[in-house]
Amino acid sequence: MGCPYLDYRSEADGTEFDAERAYCEAAGRFVQPMRADICTDRHDIDHAEHCEIYREHEGPE
């Protein structure tokens, strides 16, 4: 399903890329490609469990 804060953009804050890249709306920045695997719940990874940005943004349950 993927992280609700994930967006794909080719430009933000004056930085441009040829291809759209993973952008974290919670952190307000493009993320590392490896972190994008967390955002997209790819492989054995789950953003709700493995992303500290998501967990911090969602706050304690």
Add this chain to the structure above:
Amino acid sequence: MSYDAYLEGEPVIITAALTGGIHGKEANPNLPETPEEIGRAAGAAADAGAAVVHLHARADNGERSFSTDRFEAIDEAVRRHADDVVIQHSTGGTGVPAEQRAQPLRTDPPPEMASLDMGPLNRYEYLTSENTRGLVDALQAEMRDRGIKPELEVFNDGHLNEVHGLLDRRDLAAPVYATLIFGGGTLTPPRPRNLLNAVDNLPDGALFNTLGFGRHQLPLTTMGILLGGHVRVGLEDNVYYRRGELADSNAQLVERTARIAEELGRPVATPSQARKILGL
């Protein structure tokens, strides 16, 4: 390998880690990501003195790929730009199932070398690349069957124990080749005495390669040259040329290392010499 290798002026193998799988163009826009970009970077790095290129695969948006097809596309591009360089595929992959970790070994033709992570390491706050002994043995077995030489990646001193354990469990062709890795987090702290200690604890007859992340790349690889070892540089490990100045290219980092090695009296190994040294 020892200081005697330095005194005797033995050739030093420079490995260029061109792209990696963690950061991308968001860290340095000069980091190559597409097959063609990686191929051109390999050509320039080889011209600058790299005998080995360490390769990861990425999708066009920079995200990690483990597919055999993508590695083959990258290899084809590398061969167009650097037809003699030794190709080394990564088998690393935090959070990635074992089956996918083996995909880079299954290209046609297979790579001459592939990385083999020697144990666990943490990523971010909630991820660990487990690298169990079972996975290490399975990847090593597939490398053996396909004629691929493992490059043993030693991320911390505990992994030196794992190297000895691997040699107890499995038959590895001589010479054993280990990359000693220094940085933050789970890695060996990047201090000169820790490189000396790591070298002292290698198995008899093992060759070593030195990898320092970030600002530790230059001093620790230089020290590795003095200790008779080989070195790895490139944008996977360090995106800066000097403090506050992004590197222009992988080749720029290779050129500096080649210049230092020559000044220190160790010629830079050609791919042919590297194959002989590594027993490929």
